Amino acid sequence: MLRTDDGPTIKLEDYRPTDFVLHSVAMTVRLFEGRAEIDTQLELERREGVAGDARLVLDGDELTLSGLALNGTAVPAETYTASPERLEIASLPATGRFTLDIATRIVPEENTKLMGLYRSNGVWCTQCEAEGFRRITYFLDRPDVLAPYRVRIEADRATAPILLSNGNPAEHGDLPDGRHFAVWDDPFNKPSYLFALVAGDLDSIHEEFETASGKPVTLGIYTEKGRVGQAGYAMDALKRSMWWDERRFGREYDLDVFNIVAIPDFNMGAMENKGLNVFNHKYVLLDPDTATDADYAGVETVIAHEYFHNWTGNRITCRDWFQLCLKEGLTVYRDQEFSADERSAAVQRINSVRRLKAHQFPEDQGPLQHPVRPREYREINNFYTATVYDKGAELVRMIATILGRDGFRKGMDLYFERHDGDAATIEDFIACFEDASGADLSQFALWYSQAGTPSLAVSESWDEASGTLTVGLKQALELGASGTDGDPFHIPVRFGLVGSNGQDKVVTVRHGAEVTGDVIHLTGEEETVIFENVGERPYLSVLRDFSAPVTLHHEQSLSDRLALARLDPNLFNRWRILNDLVAEALVAASRDPQRTAEPPLPAQIVEAILGSAGDDTIEAAYRAQALALPSEQEIARMLAENVDPDAIHAAVDAARRLIGERGRALFERIRAEARPAAEFSPDADSAGRRALANVALGYLAAASGDPAPAEAQYRAARNMTDRLAALAVLVHRFPGTGAATAALADFYARSEDDGLVVDKWFALQATVPDPAALDIVAGLLNHPKFTLRNPNRVRALVGTFAGANQRAFHRADGAGYRWVAERIVELDKLNPQVAARIATTFRSWRSFEAERRRAAQEALEKLSAIPGLSNDTRDIVGRSLR
Numbered sequence: 001m002l003r004t005d006d007g008p009t010i011k012l013e014d015y016r017p018t019d020f021v022l023h024s025v026a027m028t029v030r031l032f033e034g035r036a037e038i039d040t041q042l043e044l045e046r047r048e049g050v051a052g053d054a055r056l057v058l059d060g061d062e063l064t065l066s067g068l069a070l071n072g073t074a075v076p077a078e079t080y081t082a083s084p085e086r087l088e089i090a091s092l093p094a095t096g097r098f099t100l101d102i103a104t105r106i107v108p109e110e111n112t113k114l115m116g117l118y119r120s121n122g123v124w125c126t127q128c129e130a131e132g133f134r135r136i137t138y139f140l141d142r143p144d145v146l147a148p149y150r151v152r153i154e155a156d157r158a159t160a161p162i163l164l165s166n167g168n169p170a171e172h173g174d175l176p177d178g179r180h181f182a183v184w185d186d187p188f189n190k191p192s193y194l195f196a197l198v199a200g201d202l203d204s205i206h207e208e209f210e211t212a213s214g215k216p217v218t219l220g221i222y223t224e225k226g227r228v229g230q231a232g233y234a235m236d237a238l239k240r241s242m243w244w245d246e247r248r249f250g251r252e253y254d255l256d257v258f259n260i261v262a263i264p265d266f267n268m269g270a271m272e273n274k275g276l277n278v279f280n281h282k283y284v285l286l287d288p289d290t291a292t293d294a295d296y297a298g299v300e301t302v303i304a305h306e307y308f309h310n311w312t313g314n315r316i317t318c319r320d321w322f323q324l325c326l327k328e329g330l331t332v333y334r335d336q337e338f339s340a341d342e343r344s345a346a347v348q349r350i351n352s353v354r355r356l357k358a359h360q361f362p363e364d365q366g367p368l369q370h371p372v373r374p375r376e377y378r379e380i381n382n383f384y385t386a387t388v389y390d391k392g393a394e395l396v397r398m399i400a401t402i403l404g405r406d407g408f409r410k411g412m413d414l415y416f417e418r419h420d421g422d423a424a425t426i427e428d429f430i431a432c433f434e435d436a437s438g439a440d441l442s443q444f445a446l447w448y449s450q451a452g453t454p455s456l457a458v459s460e461s462w463d464e465a466s467g468t469l470t471v472g473l474k475q476a477l478e479l480g481a482s483g484t485d486g487d488p489f490h491i492p493v494r495f496g497l498v499g500s501n502g503q504d505k506v507v508t509v510r511h512g513a514e515v516t517g518d519v520i521h522l523t524g525e526e527e528t529v530i531f532e533n534v535g536e537r538p539y540l541s542v543l544r545d546f547s548a549p550v551t552l553h554h555e556q557s558l559s560d561r562l563a564l565a566r567l568d569p570n571l572f573n574r575w576r577i578l579n580d581l582v583a584e585a586l587v588a589a590s591r592d593p594q595r596t597a598e599p600p601l602p603a604q605i606v607e608a609i610l611g612s613a614g615d616d617t618i619e620a621a622y623r624a625q626a627l628a629l630p631s632e633q634e635i636a637r638m639l640a641e642n643v644d645p646d647a648i649h650a651a652v653d654a655a656r657r658l659i660g661e662r663g664r665a666l667f668e669r670i671r672a673e674a675r676p677a678a679e680f681s682p683d684a685d686s687a688g689r690r691a692l693a694n695v696a697l698g699y700l701a702a703a704s705g706d707p708a709p710a711e712a713q714y715r716a717a718r719n720m721t722d723r724l725a726a727l728a729v730l731v732h733r734f735p736g737t738g739a740a741t742a743a744l745a746d747f748y749a750r751s752e753d754d755g756l757v758v759d760k761w762f763a764l765q766a767t768v769p770d771p772a773a774l775d776i777v778a779g780l781l782n783h784p785k786f787t788l789r790n791p792n793r794v795r796a797l798v799g800t801f802a803g804a805n806q807r808a809f810h811r812a813d814g815a816g817y818r819w820v821a822e823r824i825v826e827l828d829k830l831n832p833q834v835a836a837r838i839a840t841t842f843r844s845w846r847s848f849e850a851e852r853r854r855a856a857q858e859a860l861e862k863l864s865a866i867p868g869l870s871n872d873t874r875d876i877v878g879r880s881l882r
């Protein structure tokens with residue numbers, strides 16, 4: 001049975017401003033063992049035009065009211081009602097400002113949801129986005145209610161020598177009984193979701209940064225005791241981010257201090273609270289012995305992302321949660337651009353597109369589909385999705401592609417100028433680009449409201465006599481779960497006509513569709529572009545840099561595609577074209593597993609892969625990407641129906657062995673040339689060389705069936721990247737062997753005190769590509785280091801198993817589904833947000849073959865019938881079954 005009657009649906013069309021305007025917030029937070037006392041003073045005023053008898057309704061969540069005063073006088077009991085979820089007050093002044101003093105009492109130690117004020121390893125900290133502030137005090141807890149805050153924190157000095165909140169430090173001093181206080185002033189208007197408070201015994205590092213206009217800023221990073229030595233790279237990334245935002249977007253930092261606190265128990269990656277970012281410590285703490293190159297890149301990205309929010313999110317925030325992509329899509333775009341400038345643009349773009357296809361495309365093609373700006377929700381926590389973040393970033397990227405770099409910058413400048421201090425909407429954002437450039441983006445805006453991944457079909461015909469190339473483009477959007485009409489999008493298609501010398505030809509365009517520079521603007525359902533005076537027949541390269549989030553079907557000969565994979569001056573497209581060829585071959589092989597006589601990949605494609613991988617003129621990171629096969633999940637998504645994960649695994653594995661055999665000499669050369677430098681450096685070049693050598697190790701092991709080289713690398717490794725890569729080869733390719741077991745035991749023994757490394761140990765075992773991995777993860781549940789209370793640990797074991805182990809999670813007997821559903825039920829009682837996130841791994845269940853489909857449906861239906869399931873989890877399960 002499916003319950004659909006509880007939890008109200010919030011709708012975009014119902015938006016209206018609050019009846020009362022908030023002018024300021026003053027809080028005193030007294031922290032004690034086992035309790036926190038919060039006194040909040042709000043300065044309010046009835047909004048003009050609002051009826052004099054309208055009541056003030058404040059949000060709460062599991063709160064207890066312990067005091068209420070109006071202008072300093074206790075409010076009589078008959079004029080208000082208080083429940084854990086709501087405080088409603090009548091008889092408030094019809095005009096003029098008044099103050100409301102609200103006292104609440106909470107127990108941070110019992111807060112396992114990790115929303116609001118909680119304790120992590122003894123440290124008090126907060127997470128308020130989206131609706132956590134209402135777990136601290138009764139409030140108009142919505143993003144369009146902005147005010148300056150003054151916060152006083154009191155705590156025992158020995159337990160919490162460090163007391164932090166938003167803004168600038170104002171005062172601090174001693175109190176009786178070994179207690180002390182600190183006062184923080186945040187002069188910038190902010191919504192409650194950006195409130196933050198941290199108190200505890202923490203280590204820290206500090207550095208000075210001078211902004212472009214000469215303003216000094218003190219930067220601080222706080223960590224658990226004894227770990228601040230691992231925060232140096234994060235500090236460096238922060239300074240580079242601040243410098244970059246000044247140069248690229250003209251944005252300077254505004255407060256006197258910028259603090260980051262790293263916390264072990266955190267529901268998400270990090271949080272951009274004004275002047276006091278709180279981070280999952282996974283995105284701060286690093287050293288070569290405990291972190292991989294991917295971890296370094298991840299820290300750099302997340303530090304930049306949260307810092308960039310200071311302008312896109314904080315100075316300009318969202319009017320309501322439907323506009324979440326306004327801050328997230330835009331800020332992901334900004335962090336992607338930062339990484340492209342700091343590292344290799346082509347490799348960064350490949351990574352972003354892989355991520356988009358791995359997470360957003362399946363979401364867009366399944367029951368959890370929703371527009372980048374949703375129209376309704378039952379639980380906002382469930383809309384922090386790949387669609388809002390990653391597709392949201394693609395939409396901003398398309399605006400930049402349509403307007404060009406200068407036009408885009410002018411629009412951004414106008415946005416900052418016009419909306420600084422505001423809570424804005426997508427319409428406000430788009431209007432800035434229209435007003436700054438004169439362009440009409442009304443059709444483009446459809447990308448925000450219409451869900452689904454459109455397909456783009458490209459055909460070409462060549463007329464030798466006249467030297468004319470005719471290109472046909474056609475878009476289609478199948479009706480999705482949302483039932484929206486498929487109106488045509490404005491699709492910017494970046495292109496080039498590549499000559500046999502590997503250079504783009506300069507050609508004359510006879511307009512069909514509009515063409516500006518190297519972009520075709522497809523606005524109708526079907527359009528044609530004619531290129532004249534082309535000379536010799538060119539190779540048509542389309543959708544360069546993945547200029548739109550579409551599924552491309554380009555009718556192009558194998559020889560043209562192979563030529564482009566070798567010649568295209570657009571490195572991203574070289575990769576994309578080769579990757580598409582490989583994926584199509586693996587889809588065909590997976591569909592027909594009996595076809596054993598044929599190799600899983602045609603010889604020409606194998607040669608093309610090895611050609612790219614062996615090209616010393618190209619950076620190593622790119623060559624490693626050329627060798628990385630599409631994931632098994634990606635093949636499943638492309639199959640779309642009757643998916644058999646065992647057949648996919650067999651096809652991918654056969655391809656891996658084939659490439660390993662054909663490329664043996666090359667892989668041995670790559671490994672021989674990759675002698676590790678004496679000193680570890682996390683820079684992009686060094687990381688790329690390690691990536692290439694480690695991909696080569698994997699192929700050699702696949703081809704030879706010999707664990708010895710991986711064993712040797714594991715023993716000799718002097719950094720986590722090389723050690724973990726060798727361990728992954730041993731554990732995934734030779735599971736259960738003495739070599740794998742010994743290395744796993746060694747890995748655990750050398751790092752059992754470092755939670756982040758232990759997470760890697762759990763995750764590696766959760767991803768053994770075999771149905772029997774279920775027994776491994778089931779056994780690990782009883783491991784002394786496993787706990788449901790730490791989100792990172794849960795994600796490492798349960799999340800990774802369900803999200804990245806296609807063969808074992810989607811076992812034909814349904815045991816994988818049942819096991820994960822049981823974990824969701826247990827976790828839901830403690831932390832509904834993390835439970836709901838894990839439940840999304842069921843989203844593609846309908847695409848599997850009948851036996852698995854039945855088993856998944858049964859597990860989901862059983863889950864939905866559990867009494868007392870949280871709103872978060874019931875929303876995901878309900879939509880998945882819809």
Ligand SMILES: [Zn+2]
Nearest residue numbers: 305309328331
């Ligand atoms: Zn963000």
